[in-house]
Every structure is written in C-alpha cells, then in structure tokens.
Amino acid sequence: MEITSSAMLKTTTTPPHPLAGEKVPLTAFDRAAFDVFVPLVFAYRAPAPSSEAVKEGLRVAVAAYPLAAGRLAVDVAVDGQGRRRRRRVLHVNDEGVLVLDATVEADLDAVLAANVATDLYPALPEHSFGAALLQVQLTRFRCGGLVVGLIGHHHVFDGHSMSTFCATWARAVRDGEAFIVPSPSLDRAITGVPRSPPAPVFDHRSIEFKVESPPVYADEVTKPKAIGAGGGDRLSALPDDLLLRVLHFAPAVEAASTSLLSRRFGALWRSTGAVNLAARVPGAGGRDAFTTVKYQ
Template sequence: MRVKIGSSKLVKPFYEGNPPSTKDYIPLSVFDKVTYDQHVAIIYAYRPPTPPNAIIELGLKKALAVYREWAGRLGKDDNGEPIILLNNEGVRFVEASTDCALDHTAHIRPSSSLLSLHPSLESVVELVQVQITRFSCGSMVVGFTAHHLVADGNATSKFLVAWGQACRGLKINPRPFHDRTIFSPKNPPNFDFEHRGVEYITKSFKKVYPLIDNSVDDIVAHKIHYTAEFLSKLKAKASSNNGTNKPFSTFESLVAHLWRAITKARGINGLETTQVRISVDGRARLIPRVPNEYFGNLVLWAFARAKVKDLLSEPLPYAATLLHEAVANVNDNYFKSFIDFANHKVKGENLVPNAVADTNESILWPNLEVDSWLRFPFYDLDFGEGGPYIFMPSFSPTEGMIFLLPSFIGDGSIDVFVPLFRQNLTTFKQICFSLD
C-alpha cells in the first residue's frame, strides 16, 4: 500500500467570540509528570459514505477551542517546571490518499503497514496529529496521535467524542474539567506507601534487561477475538472457589488467563518472577471523587507478581486473585500517598519517573503490561455518517505490551492485541482459547 500525502498543515482553534490570551499556560500535575513522555497513535476506519475533509477539519478547530491544551505546546515556566503553553500554535492535519481499496484483512491489521496511516511519532512538537487517508473504494482511515503528557486514555477518548459532536453541528457535551491544580499534598504529608522503584527511580538506576536470544525484529503482533460466550465461561472458571460471593470482573478473568498463557508460551524458567503492570484510573478512587470529565492524566499502576511455577501450577483463580488484590490496593490512600511523595521527595532525592526508562523499552519479558480501553468511548467518534467499524492501536512492537479493546460488534466480545516473539507465537495460538 502506497500512501500519497496531499497536504500537511497546522490547524488552529476556531473561537466564536474573542479568542483567549495566548500567554496563558497550564502546569503539569504530578500525574502528568510521571506518565509516558511520548505520542500514542490510534487508527479508525470508516465505510462510505464519509464526510468531506473540510467538515472534519472545521469540527477539529471547534473542538480545539474547548480543549485548548491540544493546540498548545510543551514548555517550561520561569522555575523550570513543565507546563502546557496555551499559545494556539495548532495541531498537524494531513490529507492523504491511496489508489487501492481498503481491505481490512490486509491493510488494517497489527503490522508495520499501519505506520503509513498516521504521521510519524518521532521529534514531534505538535501535541496532536491527524491524518485522513482516502481509499479508492470510498473508505476513510483516520490516524490520530496524541502526546501522553497532556492526557490519559480516558480524557483523550472524550476529546475524540467532542470532535465528532462538533463535526455534526452539536454542542460539545459534557465539557472538560481543566483544573490540574486540585491535587494538593497534605500538611503534614503522609508517605504510607513506597513509591521509590515504583513510580520513580533514581537517575543512576540501570535497568537489567533479560538474557534472551530474540531481538526487536523478531516481535510480531497478534490479534485475538474473544467472544462473549468464551468470556462468560472464563469468568465463571476464574471466579470458582475464590473465597468470596462476588465474581471477578471480565477484565480480571481475561488478564489472568492471558498472563498464564503468555508465560507458558514464553517458556520462562519456573523460578523466575513475572509481573503484570495495570493502569488504574484515579477519578473514581480519590475521595472526594474527581469529575469523570477531568482532562489530563490521572493514572497510577498496579503490579501483580508471581513465581512462574506458581502461576502455571495453580488454577486460574490464583492469578485472578493476585490481579484483583493488586488493583484494589491502588486506592484513595495510595493515590494521596503518591501526591505527597511526588511533591515532597522527588526533587530532593533526584528521582525521575520510572516511565522515562520504560518509554524506550521494547522487550518486557518476563513481564507484561496491560492497557485496557474497554470502558472508553472510542467507538463514539462519529463525524456525521456513523461510527467506525475498526478501531485499534497503531503498530507498536513492544513485546509483552497488551491492548484490550471492546469489539466493534458491540456484543460484549473483546479484541486483544498481543505482541510476542515469533518463536513463542505458535504455542500461544495453540493455548490462548484453552480453558484448562
């Protein structure tokens, strides 16, 4: 597939009244500072008929007037603290085309071909980039990239919904909550949990990488479709004899299953320890609750750990229990301990976010990281002719980085993207649907 770029320009916010000052800025919160310093790319596909690019562009301009952060730039204040400059510099808008028809089995699959459907993620000053690619059959693919320091998946998905509302001539609703100064430390601070080696590491910390024969070039991404029927059976098995009257969630059950299946497929030594890193949204966990419309990052991570021999010899409820307890422990007290630690300890101890080291890591072996987009309204991006029939992350060959998405079918089924070494993929395919 050869994609031809027709135009590339900056699109700036459209304000119906007097435009706000371009001298304003927003300080990054402690949650923004600790997350990944990189762009994240996603792909949408739409069947014809599709609206013209002009309507999509105008809707983007209107949405940027409400979500001003995306049209700004990252910078520093007078004290050297990171900020978002609300300078209306704009976002990158690319119009492209290809002379072939869209075949989702060939073009929209987890492979490097996806990289031609959105702008490059390297050396980007814009905080959002959009590429509209038109296919000869009338189909349209929208590649969207956004800088993670500005917003997490929850907030970004709401911006995308607002973009679609603006394209359809609707008022943007709900409106975003922009105040990032609400996370005040306690006086005196309480450091109830250890955050060194978790969210933060010392600048001199050296990660120990696994001694394995494979390289990044050996990583392939595999997509699995789990039906609602299979997930129901999996949930029942994971919840059997779990010691409570409440079943584990579908998410906990599926991740427990994947953790065991991937660990087995990798062939890891039984005495090694493997862990799963899970994003935990603080909006509903902090007391008082933070509005769900909060625009920014509000995520910390839970870590479930196990010896490989225990993970594989014990039944599924063992893994599900570890995951459930790890996520439950990232509660209001944990979030508030992190806020106090980030405000009082990080500078004095010369600490840096652990995510800085993780950003350039391409092999997570023997660990996993799970990004769940199951509760985000990504499928609600409707430019005026209906929602997408495909939504997925772009190709990101990080071994062990798993994405969970609701299937566009809307029947409760889930699509999972699993990047693994090629030599481990055959075994994983053989056991990924096994309930044994």
C-alpha cells in the first residue's frame, strides 16, 4: 500500500452554521463515552465513484455536521460560586477533516479474503487533543474497487450519529448538486448554547425541612418526667425502643393491658412483633384430658 496524498478538507458554507466558532460543552452522554477513535470500513467493487466526487460529497456532508471538522479543546468556565473549572469542549473551528489517498497493487477481493483491515483506515492518533476528529482514507485497488476507511472520535459520533452521517455522505455523492440534507441531522445548536435558568426563589429549606416539635401532653399526669427526677412515672420516661423490648417478652394479653396505664403506652404493644399462641392438646389422661401449651 502506498499513501499518495494527505490533505485537510475544510468546508465553507453560506450562511455559516449556527455553531461556527463556538466552543460546545460535552453533554452528559459525551462525557460518558470513551475517549477513543472508532474505525469503520466500507468496500465498493468497481465501478466506484471518483475520489473527487467522494471528497466533494464529504465536504457537503461535513458542512451539515460541523463538529466533525472541529477539535477537542479545554475551556475554563466560572461556576455559580465564582470558581474556575476546566472542562472539555468541542471547538467548532473548521480545522478540517484529514483525507488520505492510497493505492494498492492488488485486487479488492484478494484483500478482503485476507481479512486485513488495519491498513485500510487511518492510524489511530495517540492523543485526541489537536487531532482531526474525523479522518478518512480512500484506498484504490488495481481492479477499480474502492475502500473508504474512516475513524471518528466517540465524543463526536456515537453509533447512530455515525450511521446518519455516513448516509448523508453517501447521498451527497449520489445526488451531487441536488443534494438535500436528510432528516434527522446532527444539530447541537439546541444543546450547545448554554441556558440561563432562573434561580429558585421558593424557600425549600425552611418549609420542607422543618424540625419536628416536641410532643405536647394534655396534663402533667401523662407527661413523662426525666429519669431520676423525684416522683412521677419513670417507666413512661423510657424511650419507645426500650419499652418495645420489654413488651416483646410479655404475653400478648398482658402487653395489651399496658395501654390502660397511660397514654404513653397507647398502642405500643401492637408494634412489639411478638406472637403468642395457646393450643389445647390431648393429654395422657384420655380424650377428655387436655394440656394447654403456650408458644411465645
């Protein structure tokens, strides 16, 4: 294989794309994607379109996808608290798409049968910053076949957007001057422009996060007093967890009767989790003799 030419393909559109010159922050989906280039290879048997037609179609397609001709960069933004934060952005600066031309003195079918594709697309860059985010290699074969190999950065293209871009490119080559950008198209102008949402004015902290007030008792008789204080109901002053622990070991009937002692006990006995069962089973004295067995 021989690389015959290497050039940066740039686009010129009138009017310019809404994102031209902007630094578009990465979306949450972009940040979740790997910082890698993803290769893709298309093979076409003869007759194949000329390299000039393929490049012109690429120029038209990239005009609709200007992020593909941009570069990864780091921008410094100031958050709401005045702190400076570094963030990755896609600089839509039209630095261009790298296009390589190559020739192979072999037939396309022989190369495809060998299942060797690493030489059919551009070499993967070691670093993403400063590298062309879309790189294309057009490889011509002796039989007239053509292989279009490309690599695209994952922050710019996911599977669906790459498929849509390639469909746009192919249609631009076929239609020529009659080309119309198909729908859907990649338009980050909607999410690329920072929003200025209004600041919340509702006092959530004071209204939705109130501190619970201490319980108010009807009279001093039922109001629990501190443990150790003179007189009063010291048992009612115990916390609920400890009272439930005590009632757990009492028979259900006796635990329920504690609700008569004071309002403090109330329905605590229902939350003890204890189950008391009593059954009468025949005893040794015959069918009329029963023994009461309690399960607690």
